Each structure stands twice: as C-alpha cells, then as structure tokens.
Amino acid sequence: MKSTCEEISDKLSGFVDGEIGATAIQDIAAHLEHCPDCSDKEKTQRAVKSTLTNPALRTATPHDARARLIRSIEHQPERFSFGALVQRLFEFQPVPAFATVIAVVALTGILSFWGGHKMFTSTTAEEPLALLMNTQIEGEIVCIDCEVLNISKTPYVHDDKHRLGLRCNDGHFWNILQTAKGSELSSIAHLMHRRIIVKGHIFPTQHLVEVTEYTVI
Amino acid sequence: MPGKYKTAEQKRRAFEKIAFAHMDALYNTALRMTRNVLDAEDLLQDVYLRAFRFFDKFEEGTNFKAWIFKILTNTYINRYRQKVREPQRQDFSKVEFSQGDKSKSRDEKYETHYDETLYRDLFEDEIRDALDKLSYDFRAVVLLCDIEGFSYKEIADIIGKPIGTVMSRLSRARQQLQTHLAEFAKREGYVKKP
Numbered sequence: 001m002k003s004t005c006e007e008i009s010d011k012l013s014g015f016v017d018g019e020i021g022a023t024a025i026q027d028i029a030a031h032l033e034h035c036p037d038c039s040d041k042e043k044t045q046r047a048v049k050s051t052l053t054n055p056a057l058r059t060a061t062p063h064d065a066r067a068r069l070i071r072s073i074e075h076q077p078e079r080f081s082f083g084a085l086v087q088r089l090f091e092f093q094p095v096p097a098f099a100t101v102i103a104v105v106a107l108t109g110i111l112s113f114w115g116g117h118k119m120f121t122s123t124t125a126e127e128p129l130a131l132l133m134n135t136q137i138e139g140e141i142v143c144i145d146c147e148v149l150n151i152s153k154t155p156y157v158h159d160d161k162h163r164l165g166l167r168c169n170d171g172h173f174w175n176i177l178q179t180a181k182g183s184e185l186s187s188i189a190h191l192m193h194r195r196i197i198v199k200g201h202i203f204p205t206q207h208l209v210e211v212t213e214y215t216v217i
Numbered sequence: 218m219p220g221k222y223k224t225a226e227q228k229r230r231a232f233e234k235i236a237f238a239h240m241d242a243l244y245n246t247a248l249r250m251t252r253n254v255l256d257a258e259d260l261l262q263d264v265y266l267r268a269f270r271f272f273d274k275f276e277e278g279t280n281f282k283a284w285i286f287k288i289l290t291n292t293y294i295n296r297y298r299q300k301v302r303e304p305q306r307q308d309f310s311k312v313e314f315s316q317g318d319k320s321k322s323r324d325e326k327y328e329t330h331y332d333e334t335l336y337r338d339l340f341e342d343e344i345r346d347a348l349d350k351l352s353y354d355f356r357a358v359v360l361l362c363d364i365e366g367f368s369y370k371e372i373a374d375i376i377g378k379p380i381g382t383v384m385s386r387l388s389r390a391r392q393q394l395q396t397h398l399a400e401f402a403k404r405e406g407y408v409k410k411p
Contacts, residue, residue, distance in 0.1 A: 048398070
C-alpha cells in the first residue's frame with residue numbers, strides 16, 4: 001500500500017512514539033528513505049518531543065495553593081447538619097442507623113456520667129456516629145493546616161489564613177466549627193500550643209467540634 | 218457513606234493518599250491550559266473537589282492519573298474554555314500539510330530543520346510561549362503526551378476522541394510548535410543564518 005505524504009504526516013507522531021503497528025512502521029520507514037520533506041518532518045517530531053523533556057517546564061504547585069487545596073479537601077465532606085446526617089443514615093442503612101442512634105444516646109449518657117473522660121475519640125472514630133452532645137475533650141491548640149501539610153510531607157510555612165484546631169491526647173485532630181465561640185477560640189493567636197478543655201458537641205465522622213465553652217489549662 | 222468506604226474519613230484518607238501525588242502534574246497542565254496562574258489554581262481546586270466527590274466511582278486498581286486528568290480536561294472545557302480568551306484562535310484542523318513550503322527555496326527551508334538538540338538551549342519561557350500559541354485541542358495532546366507521558370490510548374480516553382485523532386493532532390501540533398520554536402531560535406540567534 002502506497003501512502004501519500006499527507007497521510008504519512010499525520011502518522012509521524014505515532015511512528016516516532018512507537019504507537020503504530022509493525023506494517024505501518026515499515027510503510028513509513030520506506031517512504032522516509034526517499035522523501036526528504038517527510039524525513040524533515042519526522043526529525044521535527046523528534047526535536048520537538050525532545051525539547052519538551054526540559055524539566056524546567058514543570059512548575060511545582062505554589063505552596064499556598066497547595067495548602068488551600070488540602071484544606072478544602074479536609075473540610076469537604078458534607079457540610080454539617082444534624083438533620084441531614086440522620087436522614088442519610090436512615091436512607092442508606094436503616095437498621096444499623098437505628099442501632100447507631102441508640103448507641104449514641106447510650107454513649108452520651110455514659111459519657112456524661114463519666115464526666116468528660118478524655119479518651120473517647122479514638123474508640124469512636126471507626127463508628128459512623130453522628131453527634132455526641134455536651135461532651136468534653138482535652139487537647140492542644142495547633143494549626144491544622146500546618147499539621148496536615150506536615151503529615152503529607154509538603155514543605156509549608158504558617159500563614160494567617162490557616163485554621164487552628166485541637167489535637168487530642170490520642171493524636172486525633174479536631175476542626176473547630178466556626179460558631180461565635182469557635183471563631184473566638186481559633187482566632188486567639190496566643191492560645192497556640194496551649195492545652196485547653198473544650199465543652200461542646202462533637203461530630204466524630206466530620207472531625208469537627210462545636211465549642212460551647214472552653215478553659216485554658 | 219454508601220459503597221466501599223465506611224466513613225467519610227476513610228474515603229478522604231484513601232483519596233488523599235492517591236490523589237495528592239499528582240498535584241504538580243495537574244497544576245502544571247492546568248497552568249498550560251489556562252495560561253494564567255489564578256485560573257490554574259481555581260481549576261486545580263475544582264478538579265480535586267470533583268474528583269473527591271466522585272471518588273466512589275473510581276475503580277480501585279485502574280489508572281487514577283488518567284482518571285483525574287479526564288476530570289481536568291472536562292472541567293476545563295465546561296467551565297473555563299468559554300471564559301478564557303484564546304488569542305490567535307485558528308482552526309488548525311483545517312490547516313493542511315503542504316508538500317513542502319513552496320514559498321521558500323530549498324536552502325532556506327533546510328536552515329530550520331536539523332537534529333534533536335536544536336531547541337534545547339531555548340529558555341523554558343520561550344517553549345511555554347510556543348505552547349501557548351497552540352489551539353487548545355493541539356496543546357492538550359502535546360501536554361498529555363510529551364510532558365505527562367500518557368500513551369495514545371490513555372489520551373484518547375482522556376479527551377474522548379479516537380486514537381487516530383490523537384495521532385494526527387499530535388503530529389500537527391508538534392509541527393506547529395516547531396514553527397514557533399524556530400522563530401524564537403532564529404530571533405535569539407541560536408540558528409545561524411547561512
């Protein structure tokens with residue numbers, strides 16, 4: 001089969017990249033031997049491809065864009081709404097959800113007896129618990145964004161736009177829901193790395209705490 | 218959470234583990250698509266949020282990079298393509314390869330074609346400018362193939378066109394790029410006049 005120069009031209013990238021079959025390769029190679037124009041174009045394909053391997057063409061994501069993106073994923077799932085959460089639980093798994101609600105009620109009862117015992121976060125992390133009302137957690141105020149960047153081994157610098165959160169004794173991080181009290185807590189810069197006791201409602205699956213009261217230890 | 222992840226947290230962790238590794242590649246491609254840092258950051262953000270939202274639909278063990286790049290190209294086309302001005306818009310699919318450039322003598326023509334190292338000394342800014350001059354359809358295949366190293370099959374899947382189209386676009390795009398690069402090279406004196 002004889003191909004025209006035009007047909008060859010459109011296949012030269014495939015020829016150079018080894019993306020065409022053996023017959024087509026032979027066909028094109030034979031054509032190139034006696035066609036200087038197409039042979040030039042083949043060299044062009046190689047030259048351009050090689051030029052584009054220049055590593056300086058790769059731009060790293062700017063640090064602040066990277067931090068913003070990671071934060072947006074961290075804050076992404078389901079904006080908090082107790083009603084919606086309950087509804088979803090019932091929609092997808094009616095029986096376990098019912099059991100879960102009972103478990104939540106029971107657990108809340110136990111915990112309020114227990115009087116703010118601190119280590120419950122790790123035991124509940126795997127359960128699809130929706131909400132724990134009026135509980136108490138203790139931890140250190142840290143910069144969530146910096147911690148996340150640190151975990152993902154991304155170089156970072158602390159930034160005013162970063163959100164502060166709570167790191168509990170078991171290593172879990174808690175975002176602070178931006179209610180009036182929450183914003184107050186997370187905007188006080190000198191609280192950074194101070195230990196506090198937070199009273200409020202927590203949303204384990206959201207990793208979110210709604211602060212009603214806090215005490216600096 | 219329906220499907221494979223028991224909790225939102227599990228889904229997020231699985232997503233972060235697999236997705237953040239491709240951030241620079243996506244950003245870089247977004248930047249060359251939008252040709253603008255702010256739009257590129259917005260696009261990247263959109264892509265990650267969409268990918269995260271649809272992460273349940275991603276089949277584990279299949280090609281995640283191709284999957285998220287497909288989201289990138291779709292998002293770009295849907296949201297940004299109308300918005301972003303395309304300077305020097307031309308329908309290159311109608312540009313035909315001539316049987317040699319008849320307006321120039323053979324010697325003149327030969328002065329810009331040679332070996333593979335010809336444009337290596339060009340600054341990356343000039344290579345970027347040359348890329349930016351391509352139409353989106355051409356630029357996309359070059360970015361995906363020559364910079365990101367996708368196979369034709371993967372590219373065909375990402376842009377939703379047959380492999381033959383990928384091949385012809387790529388052939389023409391490189392040819393176009395060569396013309397732009399040669400202009401820079403000549404202007405900067407990398408190519409000596411005879």
